[in-house]
Amino acid sequence: MQTYSFELFPNRGLIHIFLFSEVKNSLELRKRLLSHDAELSYAFINARVILDIFQLLIATNCALHNEKCSILKTHNINSEIVYNLSPNTNINEALRRFGISDDSTNIVVVKVGGEANEIKSHLTSLIQGTETSLENLFKFGDLGIIKKYYKVDNKIHDVKEILNIIVGSMAVKSVS
Amino acid sequence: MTENAILIKQGAEARVYTAPFLTKKAIIKERFGKAYRHPILDKKLTARRITQEARSLFKCYKSGVDTPVLYFVDMENSKIYMEFIEGKVVKDLILENKEIKKDQLAEKIGIAIARMHSVDVIHGDLTTSNLLLRDSNKSLVVIDFGLSYVSSLPEDKAVDLYVLERTFLSTHPNFENMFAEILEAYAKNYKASKEILAKFADVRLRGRKRNMVG
Ligand SMILES: Nc1ncnc2c1ncn2[C@@H]1O[C@H](COP(=O)(O)OP(=O)(O)O)[C@@H](O)[C@H]1O
Ligand SMILES: [Mg+2]
Numbered sequence: 001m002q003t004y005s006f007e008l009f010p011n012r013g014l015i016h017i018f019l020f021s022e023v024k025n026s027l028e029l030r031k032r033l034l035s036h037d038a039e040l041s042y043a044f045i046n047a048r049v050i051l052d053i054f055q056l057l058i059a060t061n062c063a064l065h066n067e068k069c070s071i072l073k074t075h076n077i078n079s080e081i082v083y084n085l086s087p088n089t090n091i092n093e094a095l096r097r098f099g100i101s102d103d104s105t106n107i108v109v110v111k112v113g114g115e116a117n118e119i120k121s122h123l124t125s126l127i128q129g130t131e132t133s134l135e136n137l138f139k140f141g142d143l144g145i146i147k148k149y150y151k152v153d154n155k156i157h158d159v160k161e162i163l164n165i166i167v168g169s170m171a172v173k174s175v176s
Numbered sequence: 177m178t179e180n181a182i183l184i185k186q187g188a189e190a191r192v193y194t195a196p197f198l199t200k201k202a203i204i205k206e207r208f209g210k211a212y213r214h215p216i217l218d219k220k221l222t223a224r225r226i227t228q229e230a231r232s233l234f235k236c237y238k239s240g241v242d243t244p245v246l247y248f249v250d251m252e253n254s255k256i257y258m259e260f261i262e263g264k265v266v267k268d269l270i271l272e273n274k275e276i277k278k279d280q281l282a283e284k285i286g287i288a289i290a291r292m293h294s295v296d297v298i299h300g301d302l303t304t305s306n307l308l309l310r311d312s313n314k315s316l317v318v319i320d321f322g323l324s325y326v327s328s329l330p331e332d333k334a335v336d337l338y339v340l341e342r343t344f345l346s347t348h349p350n351f352e353n354m355f356a357e358i359l360e361a362y363a364k365n366y367k368a369s370k371e372i373l374a375k376f377a378d379v380r381l382r383g384r385k386r387n388m389v390g
Pocket of ligand 2: 305306320
């Protein structure tokens with residue numbers, strides 16, 4: 001787990017990010033998410049579309065901004081985080097591509113606010129999987145899918161450059 | 177604004193700050209209106225500038241022009257968050273005239289403009305104050321896209337070049353040959369440059385005539 005404070009939203013508490021691998025109950029989790037189960041107040045993200053933690057921070061920052069300005073495009077802060085990972089404005093597509101699917105085995109969880117240990121024990125009871133260090137994040141990213149979703153030119157191989165394009169395409173969405 | 181923001185430039189239409197942002201050091205560019213303009217028109221104009229700046233920054237970066245990475249656009253507060261470039265302003269580098277390789281610098285500038293124009297981005301304020309050189313890898317970075325727009329017209333691209341030439345004439349009068357080298361690199365690296373350079377000669381001529389009259 002890693003914890004971050006967001007400069008622009010000091011009153012919103014800390015942001016906690018978890019990584020789970022070998023997850024076995026994604027199907028169940030997704031069903032509960034679809035039925036708006038209040039116990040699952042987290043952003044559940046498919047780890048294969050994540051290249052770097054900064055990508056998650058940018059999406060979360062954008063979601064917090066939309067919440068503060070009352071311009072959420074989706075129904076809550078959690079779906080807004082998932083939505084903001086996408087470079088496109090199509091909400092269904094964003095949730096399908098960046099949220100978890102029935103067969104996801106590696107999952108990133110973002111939680112805005114709350115106390116780290118409580119969140120951790122709650123997540124461990126919800127998710128049938130192994131919590132692992134976020135340093136392993138890059139192992140679960142699928143560069144081919146990531147480049148496709150963010151429309152990164154195939155000629156570009158430098159990971160830093162790919163990340164910069166990902167971040168830019170998320171940021172430019174608000175003026176597209 | 178975040179508490180730790182430091183104002184580094186107060187301009188006529190924008191304030192530029194540095195501030196920590198999500199584990200990085202960022203530049204925050206805040207646009208503000210002009211008191212004499214009609215408030216609604218003014219708001220629209222500010223919004224358009226921010227939109228243009230954000231779009232062009234991203235479009236150029238994607239097309240292989242080194243620009244600051246776009247982090248976040250806060251339309252509600254008229255702010256753009258972007259990568260802070262550790263580097264030096266090209267204007268200062270030339271004015272100091274110390275240990276810089278002028279021919280290499282000119283080539284980098286020419287290539288950057290060629291790439292930018294090849295994706296039809298017109299910068300709109302191409303001066304040596306809006307070009308930086310990264311400390312780390314000496315890459316040339318183009319900044320300040322607030323007056324940029326999209327156009328495929330050779331005339332618009334020619335005017336972009338002309339603005340830069342005027343900067344050399346007024347700010348760096350002893351470095352006119354450097355501008356010639358920039359043009360040379362531009363021509364070499366941009367297939368469609370022939371027509372633009374012909375237009376550039378026209379624009380230049382018109383400029384001279386105007387100067388003689390006025
Ligand atoms: N991304 C950046 N990284 C580092 N310095 C920057 C960056 N953006 C702007 N600056 C500094 O701030 C100055 C003003 O920024 P600029 O975008 O050119 O605004 P203005 O419209 O006021 O000219 C630049 O000349 C440069 O010194
Ligand atoms: Mg400037």
